[in-house]
Amino acid sequence: MDQVAQTVHQHLDLSPGKSIGKAVYQALRQTILMGEIPDGERINEKSLAKELNVSRTPIRKAMDRLDRDNLVERKSGVGIITRGVSRKDAREIFDIRRELDTLATIRAMQIMTHDQFFSLREILEETDRCNGQGQVDQVLTMFTAFNDFIYDACDMPRLKVIVTRLKNYLVYFRDISVRGNDRRQLAIDEHWNIYHAMLTGDQNRVESIIRQHLAHSLDFILSVMEARHVG
Structure with missing residues (x-):
C-alpha cells in the first residue's frame, strides 16, 4: 500500500450506517487538513480506489467535494494535487x-x-x-x-x-x-x-x-x- 493510501486508510471509518463516500471524503479531508498528505502531493484516483478496496465512484465524489473545499486542485496534464493547510x-x-x-x-x-x-x-x-x-x-x-x-x-x-x-x-x-x-x-x-x-x-x-x-x-x-x- 502506497503512503497516501496507507495514511487515508488509518482514518477511514467504515462504521455501520456510514456511507463509503462520506467515509472516504472525511478520511481524505482529515489527512490533508492536518498535513499528513503533503501539500502538492499527487493523488491517483484509480490507484487509491484499488488500495482502499473501494470503487472509483466514492473516490471521485470525494475528490469533487475536496475540490469545492479548496483542499485539492485538478491540474491539466498532472491530475489531482493536494492543497494542504500550513x-x-x-x-x-x-x-x-x-x-x-x-x-x-x-x-x-x-x-x-x-x-x-x-x-x-x-x-x-x-x-x-x-x-x-x-x-x-x-x-x-x-x-x-x-x-x-x-x-x-x-x-x-x-x-x-x-x-x-x-x-x-x-x-x-x-x-x-x-x-x-x-x-x-x-x-x-x-x-x-x-x-x-x-x-x-x-x-x-x-x-x-x-x-x-x-x-x-x-x-x-x-x-x-x-x-x-x-x-
Whole structure:
C-alpha cells in the first residue's frame, strides 16, 4: 500500500450506517487538513480506489467535494494535487474567526430574548451531560450547535455566509482541539463563561473570553501540526 493510501486508510471509518463516500471524503479531508498528505502531493484516483478496496465512484465524489473545499486542485496534464493547510494558514483562519466570533456574539448578546438565552443554556447543559458520559462525538455536535445558535441569533446573514465558507476548516480544527479530555473540559468551561458574560451584557468580558478560548484552541492545533511536521 502506497503512503497516501496507507495514511487515508488509518482514518477511514467504515462504521455501520456510514456511507463509503462520506467515509472516504472525511478520511481524505482529515489527512490533508492536518498535513499528513503533503501539500502538492499527487493523488491517483484509480490507484487509491484499488488500495482502499473501494470503487472509483466514492473516490471521485470525494475528490469533487475536496475540490469545492479548496483542499485539492485538478491540474491539466498532472491530475489531482493536494492543497494542504500550513501552520501559517491555521493562524490566519483563527485570526479571522476571532474577529467574526466576537462580532457575532456581541451582536447576539444585544438582541437575544429571554427564551433564546434559555435555549442556549440548554445546549450547554446537554454538552455537560454528554461529556460526563464520555460521549465525545455528541459533545462535538453540541459545540457546533452552540456556535450555530449564536450565528443564527446575531441576525447577520452575510456574516454567516463568510463563516460557512470557512466551516470545513473550523469544524475539523474544533474536532482535533477538543479530543483530549483536558482541552475538551476547558472548552466547555469557556463556553459557559461566554454564556454568563452574555447574560450580564459585558461586552469587554465576552471579547476577552472569546480571544482566550480561540487562543487555547489554536495553540493545541499548532502543537499537533508541529508534532506531525506540518510546515
